[in-house]
Amino acid sequence: MSNASEMRFSDAEQMGLSFEEWQLILTRLGRTPNLCELGIFSAMWSEHCSYKSSKKWLKTLPTEGAQVIQGPGENAGVVDIGDGLAAVFKIESHNHPSFIEPYQGAATGVGGILRDVFTMGARPIALLNALRFGDIAHEKTPHLLSGVVAGIGGYGNCIGIPTVGGEVNFHSSYNGNILVNAMAVGLAHSDRIFYSAATGAGNPVIYVGAKTGRDGIHGATMASAEFSDETESKRPTVQVGDPFTGKLLMEACLELMAADAVLSIQDMGAAGLTSSSVEMASKGGLGMEIDLDLVPVREEAMSAYEIMLSESQERMLMVIKPEQAETARAIFEKWDLDFMPIGKVTDTQRLVLLKDAQIACDIPLAPLVDDAPEYDRPYRPEELQPVLSTAQLEKDIPLDEVLKKMLSSADLSSRRWVYEQYDSDVMADTISGPGGNAAMVRIHNTDKGLAVCTDCTPRYVEADPFEGGKQAVCEAYRNISATGAKPLAVTNNLNFGNPEKQDIMAQIVGAVTGMGKACKALDTPVVSGNVSLYNETDGMAIQPCPVIGMIGIIDDWRTTIGAGLQQAGQALYVVGQSDKTNDGWLGCSVYAREIARREGGAPPSVDLEAEAKNGQLVREAIAKGIASSVQDISDGGLLIAMAEMVMAGQCGAKITPPDSGSLHGWAFGEDQARYILAVRDAGEFAALCAGHQIEAVRIGETISKTELTVGDLPPISKEVMVAWHTSPIPALMG
Amino acid sequence: MRSAILIFPGSNCDRDMMVAVERITGRRPALVWHKESQLDPVDIVIIPGGFSFGDYLRCGALAARAPAMEAVVDHASRGGAVLGVCNGFQILLETGLLPGTLVRNSGLKFVCRETRLAVQETIETPLLSNLATGTELVIPVAHNEGNYFADVALLDSLEQGGQVALRYVQNDPARAANPNGSARDIAGILSANGRVMGMMPHPERAMGNGHASEDGREFLTSVLEGVAR
Numbered sequence: 021m022s023n024a025s026e027m028r029f030s031d032a033e034q035m036g037l038s039f040e041e042w043q044l045i046l047t048r049l050g051r052t053p054n055l056c057e058l059g060i061f062s063a064m065w066s067e068h069c070s071y072k073s074s075k076k077w078l079k080t081l082p083t084e085g086a087q088v089i090q091g092p093g094e095n096a097g098v099v100d101i102g103d104g105l106a107a108v109f110k111i112e113s114h115n116h117p118s119f120i121e122p123y124q125g126a127a128t129g130v131g132g133i134l135r136d137v138f139t140m141g142a143r144p145i146a147l148l149n150a151l152r153f154g155d156i157a158h159e160k161t162p163h164l165l166s167g168v169v170a171g172i173g174g175y176g177n178c179i180g181i182p183t184v185g186g187e188v189n190f191h192s193s194y195n196g197n198i199l200v201n202a203m204a205v206g207l208a209h210s211d212r213i214f215y216s217a218a219t220g221a222g223n224p225v226i227y228v229g230a231k232t233g234r235d236g237i238h239g240a241t242m243a244s245a246e247f248s249d250e251t252e253s254k255r256p257t258v259q260v261g262d263p264f265t266g267k268l269l270m271e272a273c274l275e276l277m278a279a280d281a282v283l284s285i286q287d288m289g290a291a292g293l294t295s296s297s298v299e300m301a302s303k304g305g306l307g308m309e310i311d312l313d314l315v316p317v318r319e320e321a322m323s324a325y326e327i328m329l330s331e332s333q334e335r336m337l338m339v340i341k342p343e344q345a346e347t348a349r350a351i352f353e354k355w356d357l358d359f360m361p362i363g364k365v366t367d368t369q370r371l372v373l374l375k376d377a378q379i380a381c382d383i384p385l386a387p388l389v390d391d392a393p394e395y396d397r398p399y400r401p402e403e404l405q406p407v408l409s410t411a412q413l414e415k416d417i418p419l420d421e422v423l424k425k426m427l428s429s430a431d432l433s434s435r436r437w438v439y440e441q442y443d444s445d446v447m448a449d450t451i452s453g454p455g456g457n458a459a460m461v462r463i464h465n466t467d468k469g470l471a472v473c474t475d476c477t478p479r480y481v482e483a484d485p486f487e488g489g490k491q492a493v494c495e496a497y498r499n500i501s502a503t504g505a506k507p508l509a510v511t512n513n514l515n516f517g518n519p520e521k522q523d524i525m526a527q528i529v530g531a532v533t534g535m536g537k538a539c540k541a542l543d544t545p546v547v548s549g550n551v552s553l554y555n556e557t558d559g560m561a562i563q564p565c566p567v568i569g570m571i572g573i574i575d576d577w578r579t580t581i582g583a584g585l586q587q588a589g590q591a592l593y594v595v596g597q598s599d600k601t602n603d604g605w606l607g608c609s610v611y612a613r614e615i616a617r618r619e620g621g622a623p624p625s626v627d628l629e630a631e632a633k634n635g636q637l638v639r640e641a642i643a644k645g646i647a648s649s650v651q652d653i654s655d656g657g658l659l660i661a662m663a664e665m666v667m668a669g670q671c672g673a674k675i676t677p678p679d680s681g682s683l684h685g686w687a688f689g690e691d692q693a694r695y696i697l698a699v700r701d702a703g704e705f706a707a708l709c710a711g712h713q714i715e716a717v718r719i720g721e722t723i724s725k726t727e728l729t730v731g732d733l734p735p736i737s738k739e740v741m742v743a744w745h746t747s748p749i750p751a752l753m754g
Numbered sequence: 755m756r757s758a759i760l761i762f763p764g765s766n767c768d769r770d771m772m773v774a775v776e777r778i779t780g781r782r783p784a785l786v787w788h789k790e791s792q793l794d795p796v797d798i799v800i801i802p803g804g805f806s807f808g809d810y811l812r813c814g815a816l817a818a819r820a821p822a823m824e825a826v827v828d829h830a831s832r833g834g835a836v837l838g839v840c841n842g843f844q845i846l847l848e849t850g851l852l853p854g855t856l857v858r859n860s861g862l863k864f865v866c867r868e869t870r871l872a873v874q875e876t877i878e879t880p881l882l883s884n885l886a887t888g889t890e891l892v893i894p895v896a897h898n899e900g901n902y903f904a905d906v907a908l909l910d911s912l913e914q915g916g917q918v919a920l921r922y923v924q925n926d927p928a929r930a931a932n933p934n935g936s937a938r939d940i941a942g943i944l945s946a947n948g949r950v951m952g953m954m955p956h957p958e959r960a961m962g963n964g965h966a967s968e969d970g971r972e973f974l975t976s977v978l979e980g981v982a983r
Contacts, residue, residue: 263808446767
C-alpha cells in the first residue's frame with residue numbers, strides 16, 4: 021500500500037471500494053484521504069456495515085407493532101413482553117471468519133451477538149444458532165462442523181448463557197462457504213433500555229474492556245468479499261475470542277447500567293472503534309474527538325489505521341455522566357477491566373482523531389453514514405421451477421426402508437452430537453432445550469416463558485425465493501405456536517451470494533418480499549437483523565438462506581407441552597389437512613432429494629391465512645389443556661413428524677393411511693400449515709376445530725407399546741428408529 | 755441454616771445455586787467475592803460451577819489461590835462442611851481439600867446431558883445423611899473436564915475408605931452410563947473426614963419446577979439438612 025499521504029484508487033480498490041465510491045470520497049472530503057481515513061470510509065461503506073445492496077429492500081419489511089419498543093437500527097431489537105419487561109434480541113452472521121478458522125470464527129460470532137444484546141441493558145438469557153455446512157461427505161465438513169460447534173460451545177458455555185436451540189443443515193453449495201449465524205436473546209426492564217446515540221457535547225468518551233490488538237483488522241471488508249482459493253491465507257483477519265473477558269465485561273456493563281452512569285453505549289463489533297465512534301456520534305447528531313494514544317493497546321507501534329480498524333473482541337465504547345466517572349471506574353476496576361477516557365463528544369459533526377499529537381483523521385460524519393452508497397441493483401428472477409407430481413418422484417421402496425433412509429439422512433438425523441456440546445441448562449431457567457420444536461426459557465422468577473427458535477429452508481428459497489421467504493417465517497411461527505407461545509417478533513439474517521449478479525439480487529428481492537408479507541400477515545414484525553452477502557466461492561453461490569429467528573411469549577410456562585407422546589389411548593390429529601387427503605407435495609422435499617435423488621421443483625405454497633388460523637388453534641388447544649403433545653410438520657412430512665413424536669415420547673402411535681392415493685406422498689409430502697396433535701379429548705378437540713372452521717383429520721391414536729405402526733405394515737420400534745436417527749453424525753465425526 | 759456461596763470472576767452457576775438453596779432453606783446464602791479473605795461462620799460453603807478465571811492455566815488452578823479459598827481451607831480445617839459442584843469440584847482438587855484430579859472428558863468434547871447417579875456406601879458424612887445407599891438420582895452434567903483421574907492406589911483407597919460418594923449408573927440403555935470416562939464411574943467424592951464433597955453433576959439444575967428432574971432438590975435438601983444438624 022502506498023504512503024499514507026498519497027492514497028490512490030488502487031489503495032481504495034484493495035479495500036473493496038469501487039471507482040465510483042472512491043470518486044465520491046474525494047468529492048465529499050474535497051481532498052485525498054489518508055490511509056486511516058480511507059480505511060474508515062471503506063469499513064463504513066462495506067456491505068457489512070452499510071447494507072448498501074439490501075437497504076432498499078430491507079426498508080420494505082414491516083417493523084412496527086404494538087409490541088415493538090425498538091425496531092432495526094440499534095444494536096438489537098426490543099419487544100415488550102409485559103410486566104415492565106422487554107425481550108432484546110438479534111441474530112448475526114460470522115460466516116467468512118468461521119470458514120477460515122472455525123473455532124474462533126464461531127466463538128467470536130457468539131461473543132459479538134451477546135455484546136449487541138447486553139449493550140442495550142439486557143441480561144442475555146438464551147443463545148441460538150443457525151448453521152449450514154457442505155455435503156456431509158465433503159472432506160472439510162467434519163473439521164468445520166467440529167470446530168464451529170466447539171467454538172459456539174466454547175464461548176457460550178464459558179460466559180454462562182445457555183445455548184437452547186438452533187438448526188444445522190448440510191448441502192454441497194456450502195462446501196466452500198459455510199454459514200454460522202448466532203442469535204442472542206436478553207431480558208431488560210422496558211424503561212431501562214440503553215441506546216447508542218451520543219449525548220451532550222463535552223461528555224467523556226470511555227473505552228472499556230479488552231485491549232486493542234492487530235487481530236481482525238478490516239474484518240468487515242473481508243466479510244463483504246467473495247471467497248477464492250487464496251482466502252485461507254486471510255487467517256490474520258480472524259479475531260480471537262476471550263469468553264472470560266466477555267463475561268467480566270458483561271457483568272461490569274450491567275452493573276454500571278444499574279448504577280445509572282451510562283448515557284450511551286455501543287459495542288465494538290464489525291469495524292471496531294470506527295463503527296462504534298461513527299455510529300454513536302452520528303446518531304446523536306454530534307461529533308467525536310478521540311486521542312488514539314490513550315486507547316489501551318496490547319501491541320507496540322500500532323498505527324491510527326490499525327487501531328481504528330482492529331476487530332479485537334470484548335470492547336465497548338460509552339459516553340458516561342461526567343459526575344459518575346469515579347463510580348464507573350471503580351466498577352471496572354472491581355472486574356479487572358480497562359477503563360480509559362479516550363476523548364469527548366463534540367458538536368462539530370466531525371470525527372477527529374489524534375495520534376502522536378497530530379491530527380490523524382478529520383472527516384465529516386454525514387458522508388460516512390448518511391451519504392453511504394445505496395444501490396438499486398438490477399435483478400432478474402430465474403424462471404420458476406415446474407411443479408413436480410408425485411408420479412414423477414415416488415419410488416417403489418417399502419415404507420420402512422424410506423423411513424430409515426430419511427431418519428438417518430444428513431438433514432433429518434438427530435443433532436444430539438451437536439447440542440450436547442452446548443450447555444443448555446445454565447441459568448437454570450431452561451424449560452425445554454434443544455432437540456424439540458422451539459426452545460423455552462423461563463423469565464426468571466416469573467410464570468412467563470419465552471419461546472425461541474431459528475428456521476429457514478434454503479432449498480425452497482432457491483427454487484422460489486418469494487415462497488421460500490414466506491415459508492421461513494411460517495416454519496418459525498409454527499415452531500413457536502407448537503409450544504403454546506404466542507409469536508411476537510423476528511430477527512433475520514439474510515445469507516446470499518453476490519448481489520452484483522442479477523439472479524442473486526432477484527433471490528434477495530424475492531425472499532425479503534416474501535418474508536415481509538408473512539411477517540405482516542402473522543403480526544411478527546422484524547425488529548433487528550443482519551445481512552451477509554458475497555457468500556460465494558470461486559463464483560459458486562450458496563443456496564440462499566434467509567434465516568428467521570423468532571420469539572414468542574407464554575403467560576404460564578407450566579402450560580407448555582412438547583412433541584413427545586405422553587399417554588396411550590389419545591387421538592392423533594393432523595391440523596390443516598382434510599380427511600380426503602391421500603397424497604402430498606413431494607416437489608422440493610427431503611423425500612425428493614434423499615429418495616428420488618432429485619433436487620428442485622416448485623416448493624409447497626404457503627397460505628398465510630391458514631398459517632395464522634391453524635397456529636391460533638394449536639395455541640388454544642394447548643392453553644385449554646386439550647392437546648398433550650404437538651409437533652409441527654416440516655422437513656420430511658407427516659411420517660417424520662410422527663416418528664419424532666414417538667422417539668421423544670413415552671408411548672407409541674398407530675396411524676392409518678388413506679385407502680387410496682399415494683402412500684409416500686401422504687407420508688412424506690411437505691404441505692405447509694400443518695401440525696400433529698395428540699389430544700386428551702377427541703370430542704372437545706373436534707368442537708374446537710369446528711368453532712375455528714379448521715380442517716383436521718384423525719389419523720390414529722397413541723398406544724402403550726413404544727413403536728410406530730402405519731396401517732398393516734409391521735411396527736417399527738422406538739429403539740430402532742432412535743438408532744437410525746442418532747447414529748449418522750457420531751459415525752461421521754468418529 | 756447458614757450457607758455461603760463463593761463467586762469468582764467467571765463463576766456462572768452462582769445465581770442458580772443461590773436460588774436452589776434459598777428455595778430449600780428459605781434463607782438466602784451469603785455471596786462471597788473471591789477477594790474477601792474472611793468468611794462469616796456458616797454451616798456450609800458452596801463453590802458453584804462456571805469457568806473461574808476462564809479455566810485458563812488449568813481448571814480451578816487460579817481460583818484455588820484466591821484469598822477467599824484460604825478462608826475456605828480454614829473453615830474446612832475446623833471441620834466445616836464444603837460442597838463443590840463442577841468447577842467447584844475442580845477448585846477443591848486444586849486446593850488439595852480433595853484428592854485426585856479431573857482431566858479432559860474422554861470424548862474430548864464438552865458434554866451437557868442427563869446422568870443417573872447412585873449414592874455409594876460411604877464413611878459417615880452429614881452431606882448424604884438423608885440418602886440411603888443405592889439411592890438413584892437423575893441430575894445433569896455440563897463440563898469439559900469431568901474425567902476423574904487418580905492412580906490405582908488412590909482409587910483403591912478412596913473405595914476402601916468409603917470416600918466415593920456418587921457413581922454414574924445406566925440411565926439410557928442405548929448409551930454409556932459414564933459421560934466422561936471418569937475412573938471407576940466416579941461422579942463425586944468425599945474428603946477423609948466426610949465433610950468436604952466434590953461432584954461434577956449440577957443438582958441446582960434438577961430442582962423440579964420446570965426442570966426435567968427433581969432429584970437435585972432431594973440431594974441438596976439432604977446436604978443442607980445434614981450440615982444444619
